[in-house]
Amino acid sequence: MFGVKVMFRASLIAFLLACCGSIATWSQGSASPDKGAAVKPGAGPEPVPPASTQGITPPQLQSGDTTITVEHRLTKAEKDQLLKDVDNIFAFASKDTGLAIKRPVKRQFISREEVNKFLRKKFDEDKGNQRMERSELVLKKFGLLDRDFHLRPFLLSLLTEQIAGFYDNKTQTMYLLDWVPVDEQKPVMAHELTHALQDQHVGLTKWQNQSEEVVSRDVSDDNAHIRSDETDTAREAVLEGQAMVAFADYVLRDSGKTLKDVPTMAQQLQNSAGDMTGSPVMARAPLLLQQALLFPYVAGLGFEDTVLTTAGVGRAFTGVLDAPPSTSAEIMTPEQYLSQAPQPVMIMPDVHPLLTGAGYEPYDIGVMGELDVRITAELFGGRPLAEALAPAWNGGIYYAAQRKDATAAEKESTKSLALLYSSQWKNEDSARSFFKVFEEELPRQYDGLARQKDKERSDDERVYSTREGDILLTLSGKTMWISEGFELPLARKLQEMVDGAQGVGPMRNAEVRGVDIQTNRTGIVETLDRWIGSYGMPRGVAAAAR
Numbered sequence: 001m002f003g004v005k006v007m008f009r010a011s012l013i014a015f016l017l018a019c020c021g022s023i024a025t026w027s028q029g030s031a032s033p034d035k036g037a038a039v040k041p042g043a044g045p046e047p048v049p050p051a052s053t054q055g056i057t058p059p060q061l062q063s064g065d066t067t068i069t070v071e072h073r074l075t076k077a078e079k080d081q082l083l084k085d086v087d088n089i090f091a092f093a094s095k096d097t098g099l100a101i102k103r104p105v106k107r108q109f110i111s112r113e114e115v116n117k118f119l120r121k122k123f124d125e126d127k128g129n130q131r132m133e134r135s136e137l138v139l140k141k142f143g144l145l146d147r148d149f150h151l152r153p154f155l156l157s158l159l160t161e162q163i164a165g166f167y168d169n170k171t172q173t174m175y176l177l178d179w180v181p182v183d184e185q186k187p188v189m190a191h192e193l194t195h196a197l198q199d200q201h202v203g204l205t206k207w208q209n210q211s212e213e214v215v216s217r218d219v220s221d222d223n224a225h226i227r228s229d230e231t232d233t234a235r236e237a238v239l240e241g242q243a244m245v246a247f248a249d250y251v252l253r254d255s256g257k258t259l260k261d262v263p264t265m266a267q268q269l270q271n272s273a274g275d276m277t278g279s280p281v282m283a284r285a286p287l288l289l290q291q292a293l294l295f296p297y298v299a300g301l302g303f304e305d306t307v308l309t310t311a312g313v314g315r316a317f318t319g320v321l322d323a324p325p326s327t328s329a330e331i332m333t334p335e336q337y338l339s340q341a342p343q344p345v346m347i348m349p350d351v352h353p354l355l356t357g358a359g360y361e362p363y364d365i366g367v368m369g370e371l372d373v374r375i376t377a378e379l380f381g382g383r384p385l386a387e388a389l390a391p392a393w394n395g396g397i398y399y400a401a402q403r404k405d406a407t408a409a410e411k412e413s414t415k416s417l418a419l420l421y422s423s424q425w426k427n428e429d430s431a432r433s434f435f436k437v438f439e440e441e442l443p444r445q446y447d448g449l450a451r452q453k454d455k456e457r458s459d460d461e462r463v464y465s466t467r468e469g470d471i472l473l474t475l476s477g478k479t480m481w482i483s484e485g486f487e488l489p490l491a492r493k494l495q496e497m498v499d500g501a502q503g504v505g506p507m508r509n510a511e512v513r514g515v516d517i518q519t520n521r522t523g524i525v526e527t528l529d530r531w532i533g534s535y536g537m538p539r540g541v542a543a544a545a546r
Contacts, residue, residue, distance in 0.1 A: 089189045097317045099197035106173040141414045143445040167192040169204040190250035194243040219350035229367035234325040241300025266305035306334035328371035344395035349501040360401035368396035381437040392430035396423040418485030435475045
């Protein structure tokens with residue numbers, strides 16, 4: 001990743017202020033209204049104005065058919081005050097989280113033009129982009145992105161629309177934006193300065209990004225990647241979840257309350273964070289990207305809130321940083337982390353000789369974790385199905401290979417890829433439900449899809465032909481298998497090898513709870529999750545926070 005922790009503009013601040021209206025009831029009138037706000041006798045706070053009136057987007061003047069955007073620029077006095085506020089807010093975040101201040105944090109103002117230049121430069125330089133670009137094709141092969149969707153320009157549009165301030169752990173500098181109103185930047189600083197404290201505690205550049213190799217070249221690499229595949233996702237959720245707690249506590253400080261004092265507030269924050277109305281780019285984003293973007297903040301906040309209320313500040317902050325979770329399942333179900341429950345890890349057999357002989361070369365490998373399954377099930381079958389199925393996930397791996405003889409043009413499309421995916425479940429009903437929604441999605445993914453019933457070996461097997469090769473979909477007890485693009489005889493051999501490698505021994509645990517990871521990669525959805533998360537808080541989360 002870029003080594004940059006960013007808070008995106010707008011919606012989270014509006015979101016917490018909306019919640020503060022309810023704090024008046026929780027705190028029996030102890031919450032203080034904003035200065036200058038008119039409050040009628042006997043009435044609660046006035047409704048929060050729409051996001052567009054709070055500096056979330058510049059005001060617009062209509063002149064005939066012409067729309068003129070008027071951008072606020074901070075005065076010298078406002079800048080000077082914000083620079084002074086950094087130390088006070090840094091001290092607040094340190095006291096709130098228990099993370100010690102080991103050195104002052106540098107601070108600097110930056111213009112919109114400089115931000116755009118910075119983002120594009122980092123985008124082009126980041127090694128993680130190579131994995132992200134490869135994952136784009138795999139996501140399309142899975143059906144999680146439309147074939148004609150272009151990820152790079154979308155992400156650049158998202159970043160330039162959303163950014164509201166950021167901490168760069170490579171330069172250890174808090175960057176303030178010279179066009180964002182002061183009242184909006186202060187809570188941003190509480191969030192971002194929490195990242196500065198995390199950086200001083202564990203060193204974020206190494207802690208959150210261990211990946212070196214883009215492509216796994218042998219079976220040893222394959223299984224090392226699988227064992228630690230979701231670690232970066234879990235860590236990203238920890239970082240953003242902790243920063244969300246500090247952000248919320250800062251906004252609530254005048255009420256004398258914190259998230260820990262208001263048990264229902266964290267859930268309200270999570271429930272409201274999916275509102276995309278404050279972000280035109282995010283509002284038209286694929287479900288995959290919306291979910292990947294929100295996960296570190298929404299699920300991370302839920303994880304931290306549970307650890308905080310169950311085990312206290314020390315465990316929730318320094319304790320989690322020193323011994324972080326390793327899977328998305330632990331983030332989604334914090335009790336698994338607190339009890340140190342074993343996490344399911346599947347084994348990848350040595351398929352390299354077989355695939356090399358068949359004319360393929362390695363392209364991508366990873367875990368399909370609980371988060372991936374939830375997003376896939378929601379996209380293919382709707383949210384109720386996703387909420388029912390995700391807790392029944394019990395392991396999953398995928399492997400993508402590319403045809404060596406593919407032309408340069410074909411290598412830019414899913415036609416050059418073949419994919420295998422083995423998915424394990426805690427019960428047979430859940431496995432069958434996932435099998436069904438996966439099959440029902442195939443006609444929307446492939447032109448020329450034709451079922452080949454004469455080649456099917458049982459009622460729990462489906463064989464299809466497509467313009468991108470054969471498809472084999474199999475259900476066996478609690479395991480669902482799919483091969484897309486491999487020739488049918490090769491697909492059957494791969495299935496036999498993968499199924500045979502799992503064995504029936506005790507469950508192995510995902511790595512790693514310590515900080516010294518030698519190999520580390522993110523899964524198919526988590527690549528996007530961590531990459532986008534490196535730029536900080538999204539507007540969809542932020543709009544609800546003020």
